[in-house]
Amino acid sequence: MSSYARVVVPGSPITKSNFKLHNKDGRAILPSNTGKSHDRYAIYEEQIAYYSRIQNPGVILDESLIAVLKVYYKSEKRHPDTANITKSIFDGIEKSGLIVNDAQITRIITEEFYDKENPRFELEFFGESEYEISYSVRKKEVSSDKKIYFSLKKSKVPKTSDTSKKKTNNDDLLKDTNLCEFCKKKINDSNVIKANGGKTLICRSCFNKLF
Structure with a gap:
């Protein structure tokens, strides 16, 4: 073989x-x-x-x-x-x-x-019955330019001292994200299927269509 x-x-x-x-x-x-x-x-x-x-x-x-x-x-x-x-x-x-x-x-x-x-x-x-592997890491004689990476973290919602305004903004964000991933319609807690660790929401109607 x-x-x-x-x-x-x-x-x-x-x-x-x-x-x-x-x-x-x-x-x-x-x-x-x-x-x-x-x-x-x-x-x-x-x-x-x-x-x-x-x-x-x-x-x-x-x-x-x-x-x-x-x-x-x-x-x-x-x-x-x-x-x-x-x-x-x-x-x-x-x-x-x-x-x-x-x-x-x-x-x-x-x-x-x-x-x-x-x-x-x-x-x-x-x-592995016929092959083996070896590797080495050596220091360069002449250094090359560095390839720099930057953080891509999402920015946080700005803080505000007005607690009532902050609550309203958070409620708006919740409403915007409480949508079915497929049909984009608003769904309530009794009609939701969660996936991807709770990050993805699917209405039961769309979920049933997947089977």
Whole structure:
């Protein structure tokens, strides 16, 4: 049985959404036909599964694995966190049947690159029965320019000494956010389904349409 596989998937890599629902059996689902941005994560997994299988026909990796992932983003300034992108990719690989379970991946090396003309990811799997990995980190002889990152924390609501005005503003914010994610209609406490840790609200009518 093979102990090596390589997968290349074209297109800008994306991370898995935190948006999740659970069906009546308690199983987590990732919608793909809501017409919302959530769909792209499920579709991306299917795309990964497709390329994994056609590029490695008949291959099933069932041992512990070393994974080397090279992610090529279209833009250096705007792209997902590379640390979070492996979940989307490995879920798609598992769905293809190329690997049995992503728990097999015991060692991961992830590298970030940029390719405006050909964004993609390249992933190689090496079976630990035949391959081993070594790496080193060396100090540069000549330092390069620093790549500086800035905080993207959301700004807080300005404080005010007028407590009545503050309460009114908070009530307005609550009204604005108490909307169904799909139909955008206002929903009350008795008709709400919460997802994504309570951040996403869905009316029961839209929720039932997902099944």
